[in-house]
Amino acid sequence: MTAGRKVVAVQLWRSFDEIVIPDGGTSVALGVFDGLHRGHRDLVSHAVETGRALGAGPVLVTFDPHPVEVVRPGTHPLLLTTPERRAELAVEMGIEAVFALPFDTEMASWEPEEFVDRVLVEGLGCRAVTVGTNFTFGRRAAGTPETMRRLCAERGIACEVIDLLHSGGETVSSSRIRRLLSEADVAGAAEILGRPHRVAGVVVHGAGRGGRDLGYPTANLDLPEYTAVPADGVYAGWFTVLDHEPVDGTIVPGRAYQAAISVGTNPTFGDAARSVEAFVLDESADLYGRLAAVDFVDHVRAMEKFSSVDELLVAMGRDVDRTRAVLGADAP
Numbered sequence: 001m002t003a004g005r006k007v008v009a010v011q012l013w014r015s016f017d018e019i020v021i022p023d024g025g026t027s028v029a030l031g032v033f034d035g036l037h038r039g040h041r042d043l044v045s046h047a048v049e050t051g052r053a054l055g056a057g058p059v060l061v062t063f064d065p066h067p068v069e070v071v072r073p074g075t076h077p078l079l080l081t082t083p084e085r086r087a088e089l090a091v092e093m094g095i096e097a098v099f100a101l102p103f104d105t106e107m108a109s110w111e112p113e114e115f116v117d118r119v120l121v122e123g124l125g126c127r128a129v130t131v132g133t134n135f136t137f138g139r140r141a142a143g144t145p146e147t148m149r150r151l152c153a154e155r156g157i158a159c160e161v162i163d164l165l166h167s168g169g170e171t172v173s174s175s176r177i178r179r180l181l182s183e184a185d186v187a188g189a190a191e192i193l194g195r196p197h198r199v200a201g202v203v204v205h206g207a208g209r210g211g212r213d214l215g216y217p218t219a220n221l222d223l224p225e226y227t228a229v230p231a232d233g234v235y236a237g238w239f240t241v242l243d244h245e246p247v248d249g250t251i252v253p254g255r256a257y258q259a260a261i262s263v264g265t266n267p268t269f270g271d272a273a274r275s276v277e278a279f280v281l282d283e284s285a286d287l288y289g290r291l292a293a294v295d296f297v298d299h300v301r302a303m304e305k306f307s308s309v310d311e312l313l314v315a316m317g318r319d320v321d322r323t324r325a326v327l328g329a330d331a332p
Helices: 038-054 066-070 083-092 112-123 145-154 174-182 186-193 210-212 309-327
Strands: 010-011 025-032 057-063 097-101 126-131 158-162 197-204 218-221 233-241 256-264 275-280 293-302
Touching: 010 083, 025 038, 025 275, 038 057, 038 126, 038 158, 038 186, 057 083, 083 097, 083 275, 112 126, 126 145, 145 158, 174 186, 186 197, 186 293, 218 293, 233 275, 233 309, 256 293, 256 309, 275 293
Parallel strands: 010 097, 025 057, 025 126, 057 097, 126 158
Antiparallel strands: 197 218, 197 293, 218 275, 233 256, 233 293, 256 275
8 A cells, every 4th residue: 555645725616706816817627527537638738738828827617516407407417526526636637726616597597698708707807718629508508619719709818629539439528437337347437537436425334244244344435416336346446534634543544545345235135225335455443434435446246146144255255355456556
């Protein structure tokens, strides 16, 4: 195991009142950016480089909630990243602030001109904006990249439209990553993301049989609503405590540890609730109430119903061996 990355603070604005416009204005990367995957990197990098050239602060503007949920309630897509996670990732790309635009029915009714004026001009003091070729905005998604170019030109704002990235004959997209996760292909999802897919939540009490009855104590994560979770099965991955208070045990906050991760309903015991539970290899700690994350590296096996606890224990032993083989010695 190795030390985790140093946490860098980034401004996360959730309302227009919280925005602090830099003296040189802003260079905005505009989009939903769920996952901040490889397809987003060129777009964000362009906004950062433009900001440096203009002396403007690079800002990433995302949406919370997802616009689809506002326009068509009940259709909220599963999320690869929370706004907080997007902010963590964006700062590593050179972004100085993230604005989680509070999207609602009123904002959805704005014409494209009003969106540009209220968000970019008045809200952010924007001097340059970068969008993807599939970006739409304004009432009934009437605004296209060409609309953005025209409106920005009229307001003295530079506008750049970035082509979508393709890989393996398909567009690199959040929906493609969600599909890979639903197929248990977390390695494929990691390739598109540029890193393993992460879910995070508070460690809560589960059925309690992992350590008591099986000898494999697990950390059961309570995940935010709409979290994109891989298909049921067992995975090799990394477990990290995200908060900073000392842990009662051998686990150090911020450090990644090898873990065998179970996703599903534990059919051997007839459980009904779906859960994400991580067995941290070779460590012991009291983790209840701690904010923690698991990063999915590879699929180990499908979820199975075993005829006996002994049969389950044999399989769990194989899961641990496979996890060690997949992960090797070094954490990300």
